[in-house]
Amino acid sequence: MSERTKIKDIARVAGVSTATVSRALSDSALVTDATREKVRAAANRLNYRLNVRARNLRIQKSMAVLLVVRNMSNPFYLEIFKGVEAVARAAGYVLLMGNTEDDPAREAEYFDMLRDGQADGMILMTGTLPEGHAVLDPASGAPPIVVALEAVDDCGLAHVQIDNCAAAKQAVRHLASLGHRKIAHICGPLPEILSRLRRDGYRKAMAKAGLEIPRNYEPAGDYSIQSGRACCAALFDADNPPTALFAANDEMAFGAIGELRRRGLRVPEDVSVIGFDDLFVSESYSPPLTTISQPRVDIGRTAMTMLLDIIGARQSVPRTIEMQTELIVRQSTGKAPNKLEISAQ
Amino acid sequence: MSERTKIKDIARVAGVSTATVSRALSDSALVTDATREKVRAAANRLNYRLNVRARNLRIQKSMAVLLVVRNMSNPFYLEIFKGVEAVARAAGYVLLMGNTEDDPAREAEYFDMLRDGQADGMILMTGTLPEGHAVLDPASGAPPIVVALEAVDDCGLAHVQIDNCAAAKQAVRHLASLGHRKIAHICGPLPEILSRLRRDGYRKAMAKAGLEIPRNYEPAGDYSIQSGRACCAALFDADNPPTALFAANDEMAFGAIGELRRRGLRVPEDVSVIGFDDLFVSESYSPPLTTISQPRVDIGRTAMTMLLDIIGARQSVPRTIEMQTELIVRQSTGKAPNKLEISAQ
DNA sequence: TTGAAAGCGTTACCAG
DNA sequence: CTGGTAACGCTTTCAA
Numbered sequence: 001m002s003e004r005t006k007i008k009d010i011a012r013v014a015g016v017s018t019a020t021v022s023r024a025l026s027d028s029a030l031v032t033d034a035t036r037e038k039v040r041a042a043a044n045r046l047n048y049r050l051n052v053r054a055r056n057l058r059i060q061k062s063m064a065v066l067l068v069v070r071n072m073s074n075p076f077y078l079e080i081f082k083g084v085e086a087v088a089r090a091a092g093y094v095l096l097m098g099n100t101e102d103d104p105a106r107e108a109e110y111f112d113m114l115r116d117g118q119a120d121g122m123i124l125m126t127g128t129l130p131e132g133h134a135v136l137d138p139a140s141g142a143p144p145i146v147v148a149l150e151a152v153d154d155c156g157l158a159h160v161q162i163d164n165c166a167a168a169k170q171a172v173r174h175l176a177s178l179g180h181r182k183i184a185h186i187c188g189p190l191p192e193i194l195s196r197l198r199r200d201g202y203r204k205a206m207a208k209a210g211l212e213i214p215r216n217y218e219p220a221g222d223y224s225i226q227s228g229r230a231c232c233a234a235l236f237d238a239d240n241p242p243t244a245l246f247a248a249n250d251e252m253a254f255g256a257i258g259e260l261r262r263r264g265l266r267v268p269e270d271v272s273v274i275g276f277d278d279l280f281v282s283e284s285y286s287p288p289l290t291t292i293s294q295p296r297v298d299i300g301r302t303a304m305t306m307l308l309d310i311i312g313a314r315q316s317v318p319r320t321i322e323m324q325t326e327l328i329v330r331q332s333t334g335k336a337p338n339k340l341e342i343s344a345q
Numbered sequence: 346m347s348e349r350t351k352i353k354d355i356a357r358v359a360g361v362s363t364a365t366v367s368r369a370l371s372d373s374a375l376v377t378d379a380t381r382e383k384v385r386a387a388a389n390r391l392n393y394r395l396n397v398r399a400r401n402l403r404i405q406k407s408m409a410v411l412l413v414v415r416n417m418s419n420p421f422y423l424e425i426f427k428g429v430e431a432v433a434r435a436a437g438y439v440l441l442m443g444n445t446e447d448d449p450a451r452e453a454e455y456f457d458m459l460r461d462g463q464a465d466g467m468i469l470m471t472g473t474l475p476e477g478h479a480v481l482d483p484a485s486g487a488p489p490i491v492v493a494l495e496a497v498d499d500c501g502l503a504h505v506q507i508d509n510c511a512a513a514k515q516a517v518r519h520l521a522s523l524g525h526r527k528i529a530h531i532c533g534p535l536p537e538i539l540s541r542l543r544r545d546g547y548r549k550a551m552a553k554a555g556l557e558i559p560r561n562y563e564p565a566g567d568y569s570i571q572s573g574r575a576c577c578a579a580l581f582d583a584d585n586p587p588t589a590l591f592a593a594n595d596e597m598a599f600g601a602i603g604e605l606r607r608r609g610l611r612v613p614e615d616v617s618v619i620g621f622d623d624l625f626v627s628e629s630y631s632p633p634l635t636t637i638s639q640p641r642v643d644i645g646r647t648a649m650t651m652l653l654d655i656i657g658a659r660q661s662v663p664r665t666i667e668m669q670t671e672l673i674v675r676q677s678t679g680k681a682p683n684k685l686e687i688s689a690q
Numbered sequence: 691t692t693g694a695a696a697g698c699g700t701t702a703c704c705a706g
Numbered sequence: 707c708t709g710g711t712a713a714c715g716c717t718t719t720c721a722a
Contacts, residue, residue: 006699013706017709029709039528053407054441054699057398057714067442072427075420075625077514095465097412118439152350172628225629254629261631280420281626284599285571286606311662351715362693367717375691399715402698 005046025050032067042265052241065307066122068098073264075197076277076296077125080148083300089093091308092270093120100126112142114208116272121307124157125149127192134328136246144311151193159320160303164194167325168201169208169255171274174290174327176209177334178271180244183211186231187220188248194219198248198276214240221252228255236263243336250275250282250291257285268334278328288330295323350391356534359387370395410652412468413443415456419623421641422470425493428645429468433667436653438465443681445471456480459489464648469502470494470535487663489656493648496538497672503655504665505648509539512548512637512670514553516591516619519635519672521554524681525617529602531576533593534567540565543593543621559585566597573600581608588616595620595627595636600631602677613679623673640668 007025011018012172016035022103024031024039031039037160042048056062063087069077088095096119098110108130115135129136135143138156139244146158175183185202188195199218206213214314218236221227228247232255235241247253257267266288275282280294302321352366359366361380369384370374376384393432393490401407410433414422419523426440433440441464443455453475458466459479472495474481480488483501491503520528530547533540544563551558566572573592577600580586592598598620602612610616612632620627623638 004699007701008699018700019710020704020708023708026701032707035708049457051699052461052463053398053402054714055701057402057698057716058700059697062398062712064441066470069543070432070531073423073625075423078418078420078423082444085417085442095410095439096425097430097442099427113439117395117593118397225626230630251626254626278416279626281570281596281599281624281630284574284603286603286631288603318422355713363716364693364695364718365691368692371717377691380691396715399698402700402714403718405714406700613716615710647713 004051005048005050006051008043009046010039010048013041017135033224048067057191060117062120063093063119064096064119065093065304066096066098066110066113066119068100068107068122068124068126070100070102070126073095075279079296080125080303081228082298084300084304085300086297087301087304087308091304093308098122102126104130108133120144121146121311123148123303123307124152125231127152127194129155142310144307146202146303146307146310148299153193156318158318159325160299160306160307161320162201162294162299163206163327164197165201167276167327168198168246168248170203170207170325171276171292171326172205172209174204174273175244175246175330175333176211176222177274178244178333179338181211181336182240182242183246184217184219184235184242186228186235186245186252186257187218187245188252189222190220200293202246216240217242218340222256223251225251225255225258226250229259230255230257232256236260236265241255243327244333245271245273247273247275248291250277250279253289253291254285255334257287259291267332270337272333272336274333283330285332287332290330290333291328293326293328301325349396349622350393350434351396352393354391355393358391359384365499367679369379373470384642393680396573403466405462406467407463409441410438410649411441411443411455411464413445413452413467413469415431415445415447415471415473417442417444420624424641425470425648428642428647429649432646432649433652436616436649438653443467447471449473452479458489461493465489466656467491468493468648468652469497472497472539474500487655488574489652491648491652493644493654494539496542498538501663503651504664505644505668506638506665507644507652507668507670508554509542509548510546512621512672513543513591513593513674514550514639515670516621517547517554519674520589520617520619520678521550521556521590523586523589523617523678524683526681527555527585527587528578528591529562529564531580531590531597532563533597535565536569540593548590553564561585562587566593566600568594569659570596570600570603573597574604575600575654577604581605581610589678590616590618592618593621595622595634598634598636598677599630602634614678615682617678619678628675630677635675635678636673638671638673640670644668674677 005167007018007021009022022111022224066293100106111133121144124147147158188200219231256266278291282289352363356363356364423523445451456478466489469492493505532544561583564576566576620634620636622634627634
């Protein structure tokens with residue numbers, strides 16, 4: 001009980017060599033059914049368990065995949081984890097969690113782990129890359145990395161993402177179709193590509209609808225509830241308050257709704273609000289939030305599947321897969337208020 | 346570039362043995378400063394990186410810790426992950442994610458990983474144990490497992506938890522202090538210890554306040570928003586609707602609030618609602634939710650610290666650490682409505 | 691203080 | 707098809 005049985009013990013008991021035991025246990029075609037059975041029986045009798053560490057050392061793999069996020073406590077990642085986990089598990093991989101807290105040094109450490117073989121692949125959701133890391137050296141071939149959620153420009157890596165720009169357009173079109181003409185956008189932090197893409201979508205859709213964007217209609221938050229509240233306050237403290245708000249994520253939309261309510265404005269009667277992400281609470285928020293839904297579990301699944309392809313070298317050309325988003329109309333958006341405009345034309 | 350340098354290469358370049366290289370690199374006291382420097386220099390020049398797999402095989406450790414939850418997409422776990430991660434990282438451990446989806450077979454697999462040395466320890470948050478698993482055999486000493494969040498009775502394992510019963514009492518006392526006398530409790534699924542503890546707290550506090558609990562005042566949900574909605578509906582469809590609701594978690598509280606609103610009842614003017622957990626959205630919910638807050642990050646940190654103690658055998662007696670909860674009064678609770686009661690005494 | 695060598699438990703090559 | 711044996715890359719006795 002204290003000593004673990006190893007392949008050598010089985011060999012002795014079954015009267016074969018360790019090589020044969022290894023082959024029998026791994027379903028190699030190079031053993032007769034008879035010996036395979038014999039070995040299996042012995043292994044069972046001895047209560048044998050494979051030593052994964054030894055095996056991994058020998059086969060030069062870790063059978064682990066790194067999942068790197070910038071902030072572990074962002075609920076948005078959860079369902080992505082779930083999708084990744086399901087596929088990884090089925091393929092025999094374990095999941096290693098990485099959390100960078102937006103620290104480039106920590107991000108680099110995870111890349112080190114990849115280089116050092118502590119993980120066979122990585123799903124990166126930080127939106128950044130450690131510059132000039134050895135793993136990214138083009139000389140060493142396609143690195144086993146899939147960038148998910150957040151795009152990284154021109155990095156030659158595989159991507160799984162959504163069409164943020166198109167989704168943003170769809171959100172704005174929805175508001176415009178309800179008769180809104182004064183539509184503001186609460187942006188995410190603009191250094192991030194993601195935020196800029198959504199803002200671009202907003203701008204394009206506004207242009208297409210023939211709507212103007214006043215100078216102050218694009219306040220930028222940081223995706224937090226608090227910043228949504230602040231951006232909303234700024235919009236409604238100004239001269240020309242909007243009748244509709246498109247927030248770059250649901251949390252900022254929540255903040256905005258809170259602020260509107262504080263000011264005695266009703267949602268959606270006075271102001272319509274639309275979010276982005278469809279968090280698990282958005283459906284039951286009050287009012288239930290109209291938002292853009294991303295297929296999160298599917299993004300995770302797809303990213304992991306791509307990663308397996310790359311690891312298995314079944315595919316070497318880095319691809320970008322675009323997932324479909326969906327506009328979920330709930331009750332935070334409604335017809336534009338049709339009170340007469342008193343403002344000067 | 347293609348071949349990784351190993352300690353053998355360093356040994357050759359530095360003109361010492363591999364044993365010395367190993368010692369020098371691991372700061373052993375058994376080398377002179379001079380040779381240590383020489384080896385270090387050579388290692389740097391050759392761009393040496395330790396092969397963690399080989400090292401782990403040799404030292405018989407995996408330097409990994411399993412974090413097992415019953416449902417990976419529950420946002421409640423996030424900050425616990427964060428706390429665990431911080432401590433694990435500092436101690437040189439990596440985090441392996443485990444997701445059981447309430448499947449005992451999957452849970453057993455993670456225990457297998459522990460037994461097989463794929464992880465050196467485990468933080469278990471499923472509230473269950475695979476019965477009779479070898480790892481739990483008392484003969485093999487204190488297993489490197491810390492049960493967090495959800496208690497498991499009489500298992501002889503280390504625990505990090507909150508006093509659910511006391512916290513529930515506190516919630517009920519708060520409602521009673523506002524003048525409520527008809528206080529109902531939306532329970533979690535009663536097979537779970539956690540749910541029962543919170544319900545017991547509710548019962549004790551009600552008794553102490555001299556309040557009766559009508560037969561239908563303890564509907565049980567499953568911690569989902571939908572179930573909160575359903576339980577609330579059941580309460581208000583019945584004869585004797587409460588003026589205050591204590592939900593066993595925030596999600597059910599959200600569901601209840603949604604249902605109340607649907608019925609035209611105001612929170613907190615007509616009905617007060619209190620939750621449990623203090624999810625990240627609860628603060629900005631509308632109305633901001635009064636709830637019981639658990640020190641989640643701290644629970645994670647503490648659990649991981651305990652685990653390190655057990656792994657390092659610095660402590661062998663399984664302890665239970667109880668963390669402090671806090672009542673967060675926000676705006677979903679208010680004075681009991683003082684309209685005259687028409688119901689028969 | 692250093693070196694030689696024996697593992698850690700597998701897998702995979704090469705003969706037979 | 708099977709067996710012997712050399713790796714995988716490191717740590718750690720045991721001697722010197």
